[in-house]
Amino acid sequence: MGRKLLTEHINVEGINTFEVYRKHGGYRSVEKALKTMTPDEVVEEVKKSGLRGRGGAGFPTGMKWSFLAKPEGVPRYLVCNADESEPGTFKDRQLMSKLPHLLIEGMITGSYALGARTSYIYIRGELLYVLRILEKAIAEAYAAGFLGENILGSGYSLDLHVHPGAGAYICGEETALLESLEGKRGNPRNKPPFPAVQGLYARPTVVNNVETIAAVVPIINEGGDEYAKLGVGKSTGTKLISACGHLNKPGIYEIELGVPVEEFIYSDEYCGGIWKGRDLKAVVAGGSSVPILPKELILKTAAGENRLMTYESLSDGGFVTGTMLGSGGFIAMDETTCIVKNTWNFSRFYHHESCGQCSPCREGTGWMEKVLHRLEHGHGSMHDIDLLVSVAKQIEGNTICPLGEAAAWPVAAAVRHFRHEFEWHVTNPKEATAPGAAYRGAAVLA
Amino acid sequence: MEPTTAPTKPQFSAAAQAEIKRLLTHYPEDRSKSALLPILHIAQAEFGGWVSPEVQDLVAETLNIKPIEVYEVSSFYTQYNLKPVGKHVLEICRTGPCMLRGSDELTAHLERITGAKVGGTSPDGTFTLKEVECLAACGFAPIVQVREKYYEQLDTPEAVNAMLNELKSLVHRPILPWEEAGLPNSLKNY
Numbered sequence: 306m307g308r309k310l311l312t313e314h315i316n317v318e319g320i321n322t323f324e325v326y327r328k329h330g331g332y333r334s335v336e337k338a339l340k341t342m343t344p345d346e347v348v349e350e351v352k353k354s355g356l357r358g359r360g361g362a363g364f365p366t367g368m369k370w371s372f373l374a375k376p377e378g379v380p381r382y383l384v385c386n387a388d389e390s391e392p393g394t395f396k397d398r399q400l401m402s403k404l405p406h407l408l409i410e411g412m413i414t415g416s417y418a419l420g421a422r423t424s425y426i427y428i429r430g431e432l433l434y435v436l437r438i439l440e441k442a443i444a445e446a447y448a449a450g451f452l453g454e455n456i457l458g459s460g461y462s463l464d465l466h467v468h469p470g471a472g473a474y475i476c477g478e479e480t481a482l483l484e485s486l487e488g489k490r491g492n493p494r495n496k497p498p499f500p501a502v503q504g505l506y507a508r509p510t511v512v513n514n515v516e517t518i519a520a521v522v523p524i525i526n527e528g529g530d531e532y533a534k535l536g537v538g539k540s541t542g543t544k545l546i547s548a549c550g551h552l553n554k555p556g557i558y559e560i561e562l563g564v565p566v567e568e569f570i571y572s573d574e575y576c577g578g579i580w581k582g583r584d585l586k587a588v589v590a591g592g593s594s595v596p597i598l599p600k601e602l603i604l605k606t607a608a609g610e611n612r613l614m615t616y617e618s619l620s621d622g623g624f625v626t627g628t629m630l631g632s633g634g635f636i637a638m639d640e641t642t643c644i645v646k647n648t649w650n651f652s653r654f655y656h657h658e659s660c661g662q663c664s665p666c667r668e669g670t671g672w673m674e675k676v677l678h679r680l681e682h683g684h685g686s687m688h689d690i691d692l693l694v695s696v697a698k699q700i701e702g703n704t705i706c707p708l709g710e711a712a713a714w715p716v717a718a719a720v721r722h723f724r725h726e727f728e729w730h731v732t733n734p735k736e737a738t739a740p741g742a743a744y745r746g747a748a749v750l751a
Numbered sequence: 752m753e754p755t756t757a758p759t760k761p762q763f764s765a766a767a768q769a770e771i772k773r774l775l776t777h778y779p780e781d782r783s784k785s786a787l788l789p790i791l792h793i794a795q796a797e798f799g800g801w802v803s804p805e806v807q808d809l810v811a812e813t814l815n816i817k818p819i820e821v822y823e824v825s826s827f828y829t830q831y832n833l834k835p836v837g838k839h840v841l842e843i844c845r846t847g848p849c850m851l852r853g854s855d856e857l858t859a860h861l862e863r864i865t866g867a868k869v870g871g872t873s874p875d876g877t878f879t880l881k882e883v884e885c886l887a888a889c890g891f892a893p894i895v896q897v898r899e900k901y902y903e904q905l906d907t908p909e910a911v912n913a914m915l916n917e918l919k920s921l922v923h924r925p926i927l928p929w930e931e932a933g934l935p936n937s938l939k940n941y
Contacts, residue, residue, distance in 0.1 A: 380779075392846045392885040425777075430792065430830045431842075431886055434899045466777040471788050471828035474884065488787035488820075490827040506782055549848045549889035556890045593847055593885075634889070636848055650847045654884050660827075 307561030308535060310523040310543050311516070315403050321438065323445035326406040332451055334414045334525035339459040342525075347418035351521060353529030355541035360386055360477070360514030361592060361632040363616050366521075372501040373419055374509040381509040383421040384486065385412060385518050387428040387435075388470055388477040391592035392654060393634025396545035397515035399557045401428070401435050404519075405442035409465065411518035413451060414525055416463050419511055423464045426515075427482050430471035439467045474658035478706045479512040480504075481660065492660050493706035516545055537563035540615035544633050551585075551639035553577035566590075566612040566619075567604050570637065583639040587722075587748070590619055591631020593651050594711030596718030597644070598628050599748030607751065624718065626751065641743045644726050648719040649677035655712035666709040669700040673716055680727060683734025690727045694720055722748045761809050767793050771813060784816055787824055791831055796898075800840060801832035829883065837872040837879035839918045841865075842896040845882045848889035853906050857893045858882065860911060877919070 319325040326332075338347050352367030373381065385408065389397040401408055408426070416424045428436050443465055446452045454462045468486055470476045476485045480494035483505050504510020520542060524532045533541045540562040546569070549555045554577040560569065569575045570585065579585050588603040589595060605612055607626035612618055619630045638647065656670035673696055679685045697713035704710075720727060726744040730737040737744070763771065771790055778785040790810055791802060798806045802825055811818040825831045832840065843858050858869060858880070867873040867880045888894050891903035895914065902914040 389887045390885055393848050393889050395887045395889050395891075398887050429887065430788070430828070431883075431896060433792065434901075468777070468785070469789055469792060471791065472830035472883070473828050485788065486785060487782065488784035488814075488824065490823055506779065547890060549892065550851045555892075589847075636851070636889070638851060642851065647847055647850070650845075650850050654846050657884055 307543065307559075307564065309559045310532075310535075311400065311404070311407065311519050311545065312557075312559045315399075321403060321405055321442065323406060323442065323449055326404070327449075330526075331406055332410050332449075334522045335410055335417075335451055336457060338414045338417055338525055339457055339461055344418045344420055347414065347525060350524055350529040351418070354520075354524040354532040355529075355536075355539060356517065356520050356524060356532070357540075357616065358514055359516035359520065359544065359633070361391060361594075363630065366513065366517055369501070369513070370415075370419060370511060372499070373511055374502045379508060380423065380506070381419060381421050382505045382511070383412065383416045383419050383424040384479075384482065384505060384510055384512045385424070385426040385515055386477060386479065386482055386512050387426050387432075387515045388482055389432075389515070390429055390474040390477050391594065391632045391634055392651070393547060393549055393589060393636040394592050394632040395547045395549070396557050396633060398432060398435060400515055400519060400545065401432075402438055405439050406446070407519045407522060408439070408515055409442055409446050409452075411521045412465055413446075413456070413463060415511075415513070415518055415521050416465075417461055422462060423466070425486060425505070426465070426467045427476070427486055428467055428469055429476070430469045433469060436467050436469055443467070473660075474654075475660045475706070475708060478708065481706065482512060483510065490660070492662050493708075495705055535561050537613065537615050538617060540617060540630075544614070544630070546614065546633045546635050548576050548635045548637070550635075550637040551580050551583065551642070552637050553580050560614055562613075562615050564614045566614060569614055569635075570604075576637070579637065579639050581639070583641065585637060586640045586642050587638045587644065589628075589634070589636040589638075589715070591629045592634035593636070593654065594707075594714055595629040595631045596624055596627070596714050597648075597722065598626075598718075599722050599750065601748065601750055602626055602722070603628075624714070625721075628718070640745065641741070643681070643743055644719055644723040645677065645681045645730050645737075648716055649674065649681045651715050652677050652712065655708065659708060659712070663704040663709065665700045665703040666712065669696050669709070670712045672696050673712070677716070680730050681738075683730060683738040685727075685731050687728065687731055690720060690724065690731070722750070724749055761798055761803075761806050763793075763809070763813070764797060767797050783814055784820070787814060787816075787821065788828070790814065791821070791825060791828075795831060800836045800838075801834060837867070837876050839877060839897055839921075840879045840881055842881045842883040842886075843869075844884070844886045844888075844892070844894045844896075846885040848885070849892040849894060852892035854893040857895075857905055857911070860908070861895075864911070864915070878915075 314329045356366040357363040473491045475481045476491040481491040485491045500510040546558045571578045585600045606621045616630045620627045652674040656674040659666045659670045661667045697717045700709045701713040774786045807821045811821045865873045865878040869880045872879040895902045
């Protein structure tokens with residue numbers, strides 16, 4: 306059983322209250338940082354920890370923090386991205402609901418490191434009940450002197466607010482999130498300028514995922530070097546994995562990075578295998594936008610090595626035979642799953658969520674949805690399969706924000722590994738569209 | 752000829768006004784437009800679960816911005832209902848992970864027993880069915896959100912009935928201050 310740095314106390318009765326959280330060592334990182342460390346020293350510890358953004362991109366957090374423009378005397382902001390909406394991902398909701406003070410503690414320590422005097426948690430609007438949990442916890446932190454003026458007599462002051470979205474996947478993209486926080490449509494901004502230079506209200510801003518900010522707490526408590534001892538290589542520390550789909554035990558698991566994928570799926574400590582005694586067909590390992598892999602390639606790399614739950618191992622083989630750790634949204638599909646239908650479902654999602662700013666994404670996602678719909682319903686042609694790949698290619702790299710890639714990758718990977726299943730829908734439409742039909746042929750592994 | 756009466760202009764309740772005042776303290780004074788999304792949530796809860804053009808104009812007036820600045824936002828975000836809805840809006844997640852665990856069947860079942868079609872309201876005005884994208888609770892699929900509450904693991908008729916019975920027992924649409932929605936079971940028993 307690996308160490309749990311974030312969720313160790315998640316089942317303690319009353320851990321959502323300040324009093325109980327504090328009894329279990331809560332807010333130590335704030336005391337340590339504000340009383341014994343300079344802001345730069347906090348940034349340095351985060352750099353040493355090797356922590357990488359837990360929202361999906363995996364960008365080194367310490368480096369992101371050090372990019373923040375330094376003009377003194379103007380406001381700068383830390384904004385927490387709690388707009389969790391990547392299909393398959395539901396870890397931040399759990400973390401915020403059960404351990405609101407962990408996020409608040411991370412926000413205080415992080416804001417101190419970045420010199421922010423006002424910080425925001427942008428939470429997706431569907432989670433208004435979690436917003437209320439956070440607001441209650443924030444009020445407790447103010448009352449205890451961990452927020453507000455002159456925190457712990459250190460001279461450092463911070464206000465922290467929670468801001469709801471209102472239903473838009475695109476607001477998980479950091480510049481769309483900032484637009485939304487400014488009361489506008491969630492249209493991603495052209496970059497540069499990056500948020501580190503001109504973010505919220507055109508001020509220097511860092512946007513970090515909930516889990517990333519929470520991880521700052523153990524990093525400051527134990528030191529960056531200690532944190533970096535956990536995990537494998539450049540995948541340091543622990544990661545929350547949201548496991549869903551056809552698993553015996555779906556749920557949230559905090560794993561030390563480096564657990565073999567096979568162990569994660571089949572051991573009773575984690576997901577307990579595939580439901581109904583069925584065989585595994587495919588996995589989307591890091592949220593809906595990462596490439597789908599057939600069973601053979603998710604368990605072992607093309608070179609035959611055991612695939613591990615790390616950034617590097619999951620991406621081994623590039624997009625030809627690999628995928629990405631992404632947000633840790635781990636979707637397992639059993640042998641009865643129709644890959645064409647699933648791909649159509651994801652395409653419909655991206656079409657629905659495209660903000661419409663860039664033509665390749667606005668039009669391309671709609672095309673892919675339409676073509677996949679007719680393939681799934683037995684009206685497609687062989688040409689349609691190549692058309693999908695062509696449209697996906699024309700979206701990729703031609704949009705302001707990564708939603709284009711997020712929409713293109715799953716389609717490209719599904720056709721790459723499950724082309725026979727797409728072809729079967731064209732050649733055997735009656736059989737393929739029968740209720741409960743599923744193609745059982747082999748996947749393409751290279 | 753029918754006497755024409757001017758429609759009464761909507762007004763926020765005192766509780767809503769207090770909440771709006773509190774929200775406005777969260778943002779720099781010259782950036783009060785930031786409060787637009789949260790105020791629209793308040794407006795929707797206050798005025799029957801949807802935001803009419805008149806209600807949106809009220810929001811614009813409250814923030815001292817142009818009505819178009821409200822319209823362009825309300826039409827962008829899917830949580831704001833721009834047409835009248837039933838007493839309870841059932842937002843059914845239809846995205847991949849929920850589909851894998853039976854959201855298509857759940858939607859068909861809900862259409863059958865409520866008499867509403869997706870995008871419409873049951874004849875008695877009780878239930879509106881709305882399909883939505885990923886609600887970030889994929890491990891507890893399939894899921895329906897009603898106002899602030901998540902109903903999870905709705906993969907049996909019993910679970911669905913329990914949800915509908917709970918909703919039917921709610922007499923009033925909540926107005927500010929909000930009722931405690933309560934945690935979904937998955938969070939209670941984590």
